[in-house]
Amino acid sequence: MKTIFAPWRLEYLVSKKPPYCVFCEIVKEGVGEKSLIVHMGKFAYVVLNRYPYVSGHLMVIPYRHVEDPSLLSAEEWVGMNELVLPTMHVLKEVYHPHGFNIGMNIGQAAGAGIHEHVHIHVIPRWVGDNNLISVLGNTRVIPEALEVTFAKVREAFQKLEQGGKV
Numbered sequence: 001m002k003t004i005f006a007p008w009r010l011e012y013l014v015s016k017k018p019p020y021c022v023f024c025e026i027v028k029e030g031v032g033e034k035s036l037i038v039h040m041g042k043f044a045y046v047v048l049n050r051y052p053y054v055s056g057h058l059m060v061i062p063y064r065h066v067e068d069p070s071l072l073s074a075e076e077w078v079g080m081n082e083l084v085l086p087t088m089h090v091l092k093e094v095y096h097p098h099g100f101n102i103g104m105n106i107g108q109a110a111g112a113g114i115h116e117h118v119h120i121h122v123i124p125r126w127v128g129d130n131n132l133i134s135v136l137g138n139t140r141v142i143p144e145a146l147e148v149t150f151a152k153v154r155e156a157f158q159k160l161e162q163g164g165k166v
Contacts, residue, residue, distance in 0.1 A: 023047075023061050023117040033150050039086075039157040039166060043079025046087055046157070048150055049121070051113075054129055055144040056095045056153065058087050060120040067116050068106060080120060086166045087122045090156040097124030 027045060029035035036048040038058070049057040060083045062076050069077060088100060101123040105112035160166045 021065055021114070021117050023114060023119065024065050027061075027063060031154070033147055036146065036150055038090075038150065038154045039083070039161070041079060041083050041166065043076045044083055046083055048146060048153065050146070052142055052146075052149075053123055054125065055142055055149050056091050056097070056124045058091065058122045058153070060084060060087060060122065062118065065117050067118060069104065069118050072118070083166070084120060084122060086157070086160055089165075090153055090160065091122065091124045093156050094152045095124050098127050099125045101125055 026035040026037065026047065027040075029037070031037045031040055036050060037045050038048065039046040044060050044062045047059050047061060049059055060080050062072060062080050064072070064076060066072055072080070084102060088102075091097060091100070102120065104118065104120050105115075106118065108115040157166065
């Protein structure tokens with residue numbers, strides 16, 4: 001087994017976090033470029049990841065602040081999951097990915113960057129999207145500005161909303 005050390009991560013891991021939940025704060029702004037929220041459902045919303053792995057990295061986040069999905073009501077859990085398929089549909093339409101990573105990192109030890117507020121990652125993937133610069137160069141290449149990603153994804157969600165599919 002090979003080991004790749006990532007010492008640059010330590011700064012993020014030990015940095016002082018804001019005294020509030022960023023997911024609870026941004027939802028107050030509603031849909032828009034500032035919040036990066038592209039769609040608001042009944043129990044959850046869809047937002048661009050401000051620090052994406054790839055262009056189009058979205059998250060489905062419940063409105064209620066809980067750190068463990070077992071604390072969600074059945075309606076909240078279903079409401080979150082009901083947004084995953086439309087989110088995939090939008091990403092397929094906008095980016096034509098070869099596949100997806102969909103999942104949750106529950107708890108800080110599991111890799112959750114914001115472990116206090118549970119969320120589902122919906123990440124479009126392409127063959128070859130993890131390249132040498134990401135692995136060895138301590139650099140992530142995101143080929144599109146967040147504002148451009150927001151405009152594309154928001155427009156696709158608006159089409160779904162108008163068709164009653166979300």
